[in-house]
Amino acid sequence: MRVAMIGTGYVGLVSGACFADFGHQVTCIDKNEEKIALLRSGGVPIYEPGLDQLVQRNVREGRLDFATDLTEAVRAADVVFIAVGTPSRRGDGHADLSYVYAAAEEIGQVMDGFTVVVNKSTVPVGTGDEVEALIRKVRPDGDFAVVSNPEFLREGAAIDDFKRPDRVVVGTEDPRARDIMRELYRPLFLNETPIVFTSRRTSELIKYAANAFLAMKITFINEMADLCEAVGANVQEVSKGIGLDGRIGSKFLHAGPGYGGSCFPKDTLALVRTAQEAHAPLQLVEATVRVNDTRKRAMADKVIAACGGDVSGKTIAVLGLTFKPNTDDMREAPSLDIIPALQARGARVRAYDPAGIEEAEKLLKDVEYTTGPYLALDGADAVVIITEWNEFRALDMDRVKAALKSPVVVDLRNIYDPAEMKEAGLSYTSVGRP
Ligand code: UDX
Numbered sequence: 062m063r064v065a066m067i068g069t070g071y072v073g074l075v076s077g078a079c080f081a082d083f084g085h086q087v088t089c090i091d092k093n094e095e096k097i098a099l100l101r102s103g104g105v106p107i108y109e110p111g112l113d114q115l116v117q118r119n120v121r122e123g124r125l126d127f128a129t130d131l132t133e134a135v136r137a138a139d140v141v142f143i144a145v146g147t148p149s150r151r152g153d154g155h156a157d158l159s160y161v162y163a164a165a166e167e168i169g170q171v172m173d174g175f176t177v178v179v180n181k182s183t184v185p186v187g188t189g190d191e192v193e194a195l196i197r198k199v200r201p202d203g204d205f206a207v208v209s210n211p212e213f214l215r216e217g218a219a220i221d222d223f224k225r226p227d228r229v230v231v232g233t234e235d236p237r238a239r240d241i242m243r244e245l246y247r248p249l250f251l252n253e254t255p256i257v258f259t260s261r262r263t264s265e266l267i268k269y270a271a272n273a274f275l276a277m278k279i280t281f282i283n284e285m286a287d288l289c290e291a292v293g294a295n296v297q298e299v300s301k302g303i304g305l306d307g308r309i310g311s312k313f314l315h316a317g318p319g320y321g322g323s324c325f326p327k328d329t330l331a332l333v334r335t336a337q338e339a340h341a342p343l344q345l346v347e348a349t350v351r352v353n354d355t356r357k358r359a360m361a362d363k364v365i366a367a368c369g370g371d372v373s374g375k376t377i378a379v380l381g382l383t384f385k386p387n388t389d390d391m392r393e394a395p396s397l398d399i400i401p402a403l404q405a406r407g408a409r410v411r412a413y414d415p416a417g418i419e420e421a422e423k424l425l426k427d428v429e430y431t432t433g434p435y436l437a438l439d440g441a442d443a444v445v446i447i448t449e450w451n452e453f454r455a456l457d458m459d460r461v462k463a464a465l466k467s468p469v470v471v472d473l474r475n476i477y478d479p480a481e482m483k484e485a486g487l488s489y490t491s492v493g494r495p
Contacts, residue, residue, distance in 0.1 A: 062086070062245055065134040065141045067164045069096055069127070071107055071219070071323070072181055072212050073144030078115045079223040081125035083248045088134035089127050100127045108389040108416055111220050131164075136173045139241060142210075143168075143192070144181040147327075154330040156185055165192040169199030176205045177238045181212055183268050183328055185335050189232070189261040206238035209261045211268030216322065217387030228255045232264020269335075272328040273346045278313045279320045280349045283356055286316035286493025296493025297475060316492045318447060318473040319356040321384030321393035326353070357395045360447075360473055361402030367471045367490040368443050373407030378441035378465075380434055381448025381474075382425075383417035391420040395473070396447045400425055413437040415450050435464055443469035449476050458485040 062085045066077035069091040077089040091097055096106050103120070105113040119125035128134055135141050145160035161182055168178055178196065180189055193207040209232035214222045229249060231242045239258060243250070250256065259267070286296040296316045304311030320326070329350050336343040365372050384394035391397065394417075400410050404427060411429045414421060418430045431437040434453060438444050438461060446453055454476050462468050462485065470482060472491045482489035 062140060062241070063134075063138045064088070064245070065090060065131060065138040067091075067131055067141065067143050067168075068145035068160075068182070069093075069100065069106070070144065070146055071109070071216065072214065073142070074100075074105070074107065074116070075109065075112060075214060075219045075223060076142065076144060076181060076212065078112065078119055078125060079220060080245065081119035082115060082224075083245075085124065085245065087119075087125050088138075089125070090129070090131045090134055091127075092129060094129050097127045097129050109219055110217065110387055115220060131167055132171045135168055135171050135176075138172075138176065140177045140179060140245060141168050141172065142179045142181045147182045147184055149327045149330060154334050156183070156327070156331045158184060158188060158191075161188065161192065162195055165195045166199055169196035169203060172196075172200070172203060172205060174204065175237060176203075177208055177241050178205055179208045179210045179242075180265075181210055183211060183272075183324070183331075184209075184265060185269075185331060186262050186265045189265060206233060206235035207261070208233040208235075208238050208242060209264035210242065211264060213268075213271065216390055217385065224249075225252070226254055228257055230257045230259065230264050230267050232259050232261040232267075234260060269328055269332040272324055273332050273343070273349070275313050276320055276325040276329050276353070277345060277349045279315075279317075279325075280352050280356075282314045282316045283319060283492075284352060289493040293495055294493075295495060299493075316475065318360045318395035318399065318492075319353045321357075321395055321397075323390060323392045326350075326393040357398035358402055360395060361399045361406070363473075363490065364399070364403060364443065364445050364471050365406060367469055367488070371406075372403055372442070374409075375407075375442035376409045376411060376440065376466075377403055378437040378444040379410055379412040379428075380414075380437065380444060380446045380453050381417075381450055382412055382414035382421045383448050386448055386450040387416075389416040389420055391417050391424055394448075396421070397424055399445070399447060400428060411437045411441060414448065415452060417448075435460055438464035440464070440466050442466050443471060445471040445473065446476065447473050449474035458482070458487065462486060 064080050064085050064087045066073050066089045069089045077087045081087040143164045147156040150157040189207050189209050289296040300314040303309050304314050333347050382396040413431045413434050468487045470487050470489045475491045
């Protein structure tokens with residue numbers, strides 16, 4: 062199959078490289094000339110474990126190339142993916158679809174022969190209809206089908222998620238498009254990955270429903286952690302105790318500082334808006350958004366309490382800035398709320414992150430960055446672990462204690478054992494555990 066992938070952001074690049082690895086002929090297209098030049102020279106503009114090797118190998122073997130103009134690739138393609146960004150629109154929380162619509166028009170102008178146009182970007186229900194109408198307007202005689210095929214990739218695990226997904230969702234009522242989509246994902250079906258064929262609107266909603274449900278699950282366990290703290294119970298054991306019930310499931314039950322990232326915050330907000338406008342409000346999701354926003358700021362109060370109620374003039378060491386490990390992505394990261402809240406109360410912040418510092422420098426003010434975890438701790442009044450990078454999981458506690466001015470450790474990801482920390486002589490605070 063010949064595939065044109067429009068947009069070399071996170072989703073586009075990972076999907077393009079993986080389809081090439083399946084044996085298809087893929088061209089990834091982006092208007093950003095710098096990005097394309099970088100990709101052509103063997104570089105990868107995003108941080109994702111394993112992606113650079115995957116891209117380089119498929120380029121070398123002749124199945125993957127890059128272009129700034131979509132004409133040639135779209136004309137030759139059986140399948141054209143739209144994988145451009147859909148940021149939150151300023152002011153109203155709706156997804157901004159201008160990039161999707163612009164791509165649709167351009168595709169319409171140049172496509173040739175039966176073309177399957179697939180929306181991979183996360184788009185509100187009904188966007189597929191709009192894309193179809195737009196293409197139809199540009200090419201009244203065009204032979205094409207517009208399909209919804211949402212992605213469920215997690216940053217940091219995207220290649221594995223693509224190659225071993227729990228399911229593939231395809232929304233179309235066109236039988237030819239259905240056959241082409243089945244052929245495209247064929248290597249997965251040999252592994253018996255379930256494929257859910259459904260209507261386009263249902264498929265569009267599945268993506269939002271999945272993300273909202275996961276965000277709700279995290280928020281549930283986060284509130285449960287607060288309750289555990291109030292009544293003297295242990296949230297990790299609550300997670301285990303409920304997660305073993307197959308109806309609940311053990312994943313996404315880790316209490317923490319609140320969810321962040323490029324998907325959950327944006328998608329829950331967009332879904333809330335869609336539901337309100339459809340006069341079918343999703344009150345649980347509304348509450349999830351509200352509770353999560355409050356939580357990120359409340360984490361600063363937790364740190365302040367651990368420091369005896371006052372951080373004014375104190376130095377707080379922060380370990381981990383990105384919204385989760387194995388990414389350099391700072392979007393909606395809890396650190397972006399926690400650090401300014403500490404600074405507002407008079408604290409100085411010194412921080413270390415294995416991959417996020419370059420991004421963090423653009424977003425946070427007056428933070429001193431270090432090149433390793435122990436350097437951040439040196440002489441600090443407390444250390445806060447905000448992101449559970451592996452390299453923070455086995456710190457030498459003697460060194461930690463020696464580096465800190467006072468031995469205060471706030472672990473917002475529950476990566477240490479309270480009993481061991483006590484034994485090490487540290488004043489240890491975690492989330493939802495006695
Ligand atoms: C998510 C979805 O998982 C993925 O299917 C979708 O396509 C995009 O959005 P991602 O944002 O990359 O992926 O990260 P994910 O691993 O889901 O984590 C999201 C946020 O939730 C992070 O801030 C993480 O720290 C937090 N989280 C996750 C928890 O606090 N507790 C958990 O148990 C799981």
